[in-house]
Amino acid sequence: MALCQLFIQPEAAYTSVSELGEAGTVQFRDLNPDVNAFQRKFVNEVRRCDEMERKLRYIEAEVHKDKVHIPAVKDMPRAPNPREIIDLEAHLEKTENEILELSHNAINLKQNYLELTELRHVLEKTEAFFLAQEEIGIDSLTKSLISDETGQQAANRGRLGFVAGVVQRERVPAFERMLWRISRGNVFLRRAELDKPLEDPTSGNEIYKTVFVAFFQGEQLKSRIKKVCTGFHASLYPCPPSNTERQDMVKGVRTRLEDLNMVLNQTRDHRQRVLVSVAKELQSWAIMVRKMKAIYHTLNLFNMDVTQKCLIGECWVPTADLPNVQKALADGSNACGSSIPSFLNCIETDEVPPTFNRTNRFTRGFQTLIDAYGVASYRECNPALYTIITFPFLFAVMFGDLGHGSIMAMFGLWMVVKEVSLGAKKSTNEIWNIFFAGRYIILLMGLFSMYTGIVYNDIFSKSMNIFGSAWYIPYNSTTLEHNQALTLDPKESYVNAPYFIGIDPIWQTADNKIIFLNSYKMKLSIIFGVVHMIFGVCMSVVNYNFFKRRYSIILEFLPQVVFLCLLFLYMVFMMFYKWLAYSTFYDDFAYSQGCAPSVLILFINMMLFSSNVPEAGCKEFMFDGQGLVQRVFVLVSLACIPVMLLGKPLYLLATKDKKHDKPEQSNGNVNQGIEMQEQQTDITEAAPAKKAESHDHEEEEFSEVMIHQAIHTIEYVLSTISHTASYLRLWALSLAHAELSEVLWNMVLAMGLKTDGYIGALKLYVAFCFWALFTLAILVMMEGLSAFLHTLRLHWVEFMSKFYAGQGYIFQPFCFKMILEQEEKDD
Amino acid sequence: MGASFVPITVFTVLWGVVGIVCPFFAPKGPNRGIIQVVLMLTAATCWLFWLCAYMAQMNPLIGPRLSNETLIWIARTWGKPYA
Numbered sequence: 004m005a006l007c008q009l010f011i012q013p014e015a016a017y018t019s020v021s022e023l024g025e026a027g028t029v030q031f032r033d034l035n036p037d038v039n040a041f042q043r044k045f046v047n048e049v050r051r052c053d054e055m056e057r058k059l060r061y062i063e064a065e066v067h068k069d070k071v072h073i074p075a076v077k078d079m080p081r082a083p084n085p086r087e088i089i090d091l092e093a094h095l096e097k098t099e100n101e102i103l104e105l106s107h108n109a110i111n112l113k114q115n116y117l118e119l120t121e122l123r124h125v126l127e128k129t130e131a132f133f134l135a136q137e138e139i140g141i142d143s144l145t146k147s148l149i150s151d152e153t154g155q156q157a158a159n160r161g162r163l164g165f166v167a168g169v170v171q172r173e174r175v176p177a178f179e180r181m182l183w184r185i186s187r188g189n190v191f192l193r194r195a196e197l198d199k200p201l202e203d204p205t206s207g208n209e210i211y212k213t214v215f216v217a218f219f220q221g222e223q224l225k226s227r228i229k230k231v232c233t234g235f236h237a238s239l240y241p242c243p244p245s246n247t248e249r250q251d252m253v254k255g256v257r258t259r260l261e262d263l264n265m266v267l268n269q270t271r272d273h274r275q276r277v278l279v280s281v282a283k284e285l286q287s288w289a290i291m292v293r294k295m296k297a298i299y300h301t302l303n304l305f306n307m308d309v310t311q312k313c314l315i316g317e318c319w320v321p322t323a324d325l326p327n328v329q330k331a332l333a334d335g336s337n338a339c340g341s342s343i344p345s346f347l348n349c350i351e352t353d354e355v356p357p358t359f360n361r362t363n364r365f366t367r368g369f370q371t372l373i374d375a376y377g378v379a380s381y382r383e384c385n386p387a388l389y390t391i392i393t394f395p396f397l398f399a400v401m402f403g404d405l406g407h408g409s410i411m412a413m414f415g416l417w418m419v420v421k422e423v424s425l426g427a428k429k430s431t432n433e434i435w436n437i438f439f440a441g442r443y444i445i446l447l448m449g450l451f452s453m454y455t456g457i458v459y460n461d462i463f464s465k466s467m468n469i470f471g472s473a474w475y476i477p478y479n480s481t482t483l484e485h486n487q488a489l490t491l492d493p494k495e496s497y498v499n500a501p502y503f504i505g506i507d508p509i510w511q512t513a514d515n516k517i518i519f520l521n522s523y524k525m526k527l528s529i530i531f532g533v534v535h536m537i538f539g540v541c542m543s544v545v546n547y548n549f550f551k552r553r554y555s556i557i558l559e560f561l562p563q564v565v566f567l568c569l570l571f572l573y574m575v576f577m578m579f580y581k582w583l584a585y586s587t588f589y590d591d592f593a594y595s596q597g598c599a600p601s602v603l604i605l606f607i608n609m610m611l612f613s614s615n616v617p618e619a620g621c622k623e624f625m626f627d628g629q630g631l632v633q634r635v636f637v638l639v640s641l642a643c644i645p646v647m648l649l650g651k652p653l654y655l656l657a658t659k660d661k662k663h664d665k666p667e668q669s670n671g672n673v674n675q676g677i678e679m680q681e682q683q684t685d686i687t688e689a690a691p692a693k694k695a696e697s698h699d700h701e702e703e704e705f706s707e708v709m710i711h712q713a714i715h716t717i718e719y720v721l722s723t724i725s726h727t728a729s730y731l732r733l734w735a736l737s738l739a740h741a742e743l744s745e746v747l748w749n750m751v752l753a754m755g756l757k758t759d760g761y762i763g764a765l766k767l768y769v770a771f772c773f774w775a776l777f778t779l780a781i782l783v784m785m786e787g788l789s790a791f792l793h794t795l796r797l798h799w800v801e802f803m804s805k806f807y808a809g810q811g812y813i814f815q816p817f818c819f820k821m822i823l824e825q826e827e828k829d830d
Numbered sequence: 831m832g833a834s835f836v837p838i839t840v841f842t843v844l845w846g847v848v849g850i851v852c853p854f855f856a857p858k859g860p861n862r863g864i865i866q867v868v869l870m871l872t873a874a875t876c877w878l879f880w881l882c883a884y885m886a887q888m889n890p891l892i893g894p895r896l897s898n899e900t901l902i903w904i905a906r907t908w909g910k911p912y913a
Contacts, residue, residue, distance in 0.1 A: 388864065388867055389867065389871060391864070392867075392875065393871065393875070396871075396875045396876075400879070454876060454879075458879060458880055459883075468908065472904075473887070474894065475905075475908075476901050476904060483898045483901055483902055484898070487897065487898060488895055488896065488898065489896065490893055490895040491896070492893055493892075497890060497893070500833060500834035501837075501887035501888055502887065504837070504883075505883050506883060507887060509896075509904070510894055512894070512896060512900050512904070513895055513896055514895045514897070515895040516894065519890075519892060519894075522886070523883070523886040526882070526886065527883075527886075531878070531879075534878070579885065582885040582888060582889060583885070583888070583889065586888075586889030587889070587891075596889075596891040596892070
């Protein structure tokens with residue numbers, strides 16, 4: 004990683020940064036950290052971009068309203084150059100104005116349409132009223148209104164006036180009541196409901212309305228009625244009283260409606276055409292504007308030099324990508340036709356560069372797992388490489404079942420095979436996104452689980468006998484009839500060669516299988532745990548070698564690995580030896596099955612320098628001289644502790660005069676004391692923090708180094724025991740998984756298998772449904788997540804605490820692809 | 831020693847080929863190192879896993895305890911009939 008200064012001509016700046024954004028390999032640093040966002044150089048351009056985004060959002064909303072399909076853009080367009088920007092702005096403005104105008108026109112037209120439609124309805128419905136009135140005659144009306152007058156006088160008084168109009172259906176009762184009150188009962192209202200709803204022009208909602216005709220007498224009432232109508236937002240329409248005039252009016256209205264309908268349709272088509280043509284380019288415009296904005300934000304990080312002739316930017320560039328950056332700068336200069344080329348200048352720095360681990364789509368998942376714990380320090384050994392295999396393998400040790408493993412592998416395989424089409428879907432479901440991002444991890448976990456399932460000989464809690472069991476039945480029929488249960492003695496029932504691959508199938512049917520499996524799986528867990536931890540300690544050699552701290556190899560690595568090996572690798576050796584040395588077929592009684600000592604007891608006795616009295620005829624130790632060997636091992640291991648504690652500080656003290664050319668990196672201690680509480684955490688929390696931030700070459704004080712080393716030593720020594728025991732979770736989880744699987748089979752599926760005939764078939768159908776559901780939900784999903792979590796913990800704590808510093812910060816390049824993806828996610 | 835020659839050779843040779851021979855033939859490219867590490871680690875872990883299962887059963891210290899029904903059934907179906 005190199006820190007580079009870019010000198011770019013102002014004219015070429017935009018295109019050069021555009022090229023760099025497409026390449027996505029540099030991380031810019033802010034050279035104007037104390038300048039306000041509103042005082043930066045390119046703030047006007049950023050405002051222009053914001054304005055364009057606003058117009059785009061409006062257009063997109065209109066497109067969505069009309070449900071026009073926006074086609075996805077196939078390849079990402081580049082950021083537009085300054086000429087194209089002006090064109091784009093003009094185009095956007097024109098389109099926005101056009102759409103606004105169309106919308107307004109549409110609203111006006113619809114308003115007219117609504118009025119005409121209502122008028123037509125009024126005319127049609129009042130037909131019925133007036134007809135009825137003419138038939139019955141005025142007499143009956145006046146009789147109902149005015150009871151004590153003669154018909155003659157009523158006729159002379161004058162005909163009834165009326166108002167006709169349309170009101171919303173919900174308001175009709177209140178409207179009626181108001182009219183009744185206001186006229187003291189002197190108004191006669193006839194109404195008819197409209198069956199078809201009418202469209203409201205502004206909101207587009209459909210409203211049900213009612214036509215009404217209100218008959219009254221006198222001008223005063225008329226004005227009152229009109230006021231009530233206004234209050235209830237009822238629209239009044241002039242309705243000619245005579246029949247012929249009404250018919251003419253109806254005809255006129257009908258023709259006008261048809262014309263208006265035609266105009267409306269044409270407007271709608273025009274709007275549709277405009278929107279469709281815009282929708283095609285909408286995505287690419289949006290991307291171009293986003294890229295523009297990103298470029299201007301980046302340009303704001305640049306500094307104008309003293310002579311005002313060129314822009315200076317600082318960026319971190321991975322050393323391998325320097326030629327790419329040069330090329331991008333050259334392209335940028337060429338694109339804008341500038342004669343003066345931009346150039347790149349690498350500068351020396353003491354600052355810690357960001358950490359950049361190149362990943363492809365396969366390794367990205369594993370790198371994410373490691374980065375979630377802590378980003379690697381600059382140039383530190385990256386454990387993600389080994390995690391590719393050790394993670395799925397340790398998962399599989401805990402998950403080992405051929406059936407469940409194959410389900411998981413198929414799921415992973417489906418996601419991997421379909422990754423292009425599934426990746427394009429851009430789901431917002433958080434859980435699916437997590438599963439999809441880990442598709443390679445899931446596939447590998449499934450495949451390894453299938454292998455461990457074969458070795459554990461476990462498929463949905465049943466075992467497979469493919470190669471012939473190593474155990475046979477030596478009893479005759481009478482023995483079998485008289486004994487409810489029998490334990491096979493290896494001497495008589497074992498063919499003296501194990502099953503070809505994995506655990507013998509007979510154990511699945513045995514009542515005491517747990518005893519055998521416990522012993523096997525616990526030893527297996529410790530073996531793999533110790534091997535994993537030794538691997539972790541050896542990784543620190545790589546780090547020491549790279550960072551030229553060779554003294555640490557002798558003073559730190561050597562005592563650590565000797566301590567670990569002499570105690571725990573020796574325990575692993577004892578396990579292997581016990582597997583080989585003790586058998587029922589050996590003639591020597593001391594090495595027969597009854598005399599096999601417990602490895603754990605031997606280990607404890609070794610550490611405590613005590614001893615057990617063996618049983619009659621048996622020996623205490625497994626091989627001659629074991630007592631002496633053990634004592635030597637323990638003493639040498641104890642001697643390693645002061646070397647770990649004092650070696651490095653004393654060496655640094657002795658060589659204090661010589662200059663160190665690298666600042667002290669705190670090695671380890673990312674554990675934050677999860678397992679054990681250090682008494683001195685308060686003091687030392689401050690010390691490493693100060694050290695990590697210091698950029699100068701001063702050595703730390705001897706006391707700080709000493710304290711730090713003490714913490715490190717105590718932590719390491721205690722962690723050898725606790726982490727070794729922690730690996731027993733490999734045994735615990737695989738036992739739990741096997742037991743759950745067996746319980747599910749015996750309690751659920753077996754119920755369906757016990758009956759014959761049609762009833763049995765039905766029972767099996769139901770039982771299988773439940774069994775499959777629980778298998779997927781509990782055994783695959785829940786156990787899978789649980790084993791995943793435990794494996795993650797084993798890697799983060801037990802493996803990585805042996806060598807990992809994890810104090811870096813991640814490299815975040817200026818990359819258009821990542822910016823666009825981020826904005827999509829935010830949307 | 832309760833061990834048979836065939837399985838040990840088969841698996842050691844199998845994982846030996848995967849872990850020692852195949853890395854030489856890893857395709858050249860930016861991922862060569864990753865493929866080599868993956869092959870070696872897979873071979874090492876899988877071979878060790880099989881070996882532990884094999885060695886744990888070589889000299890069994892206890893035998894399986896089975897009900898007499900299971901014993902009769904095993905004797906009949908697994909081809910080693912009893913007297």
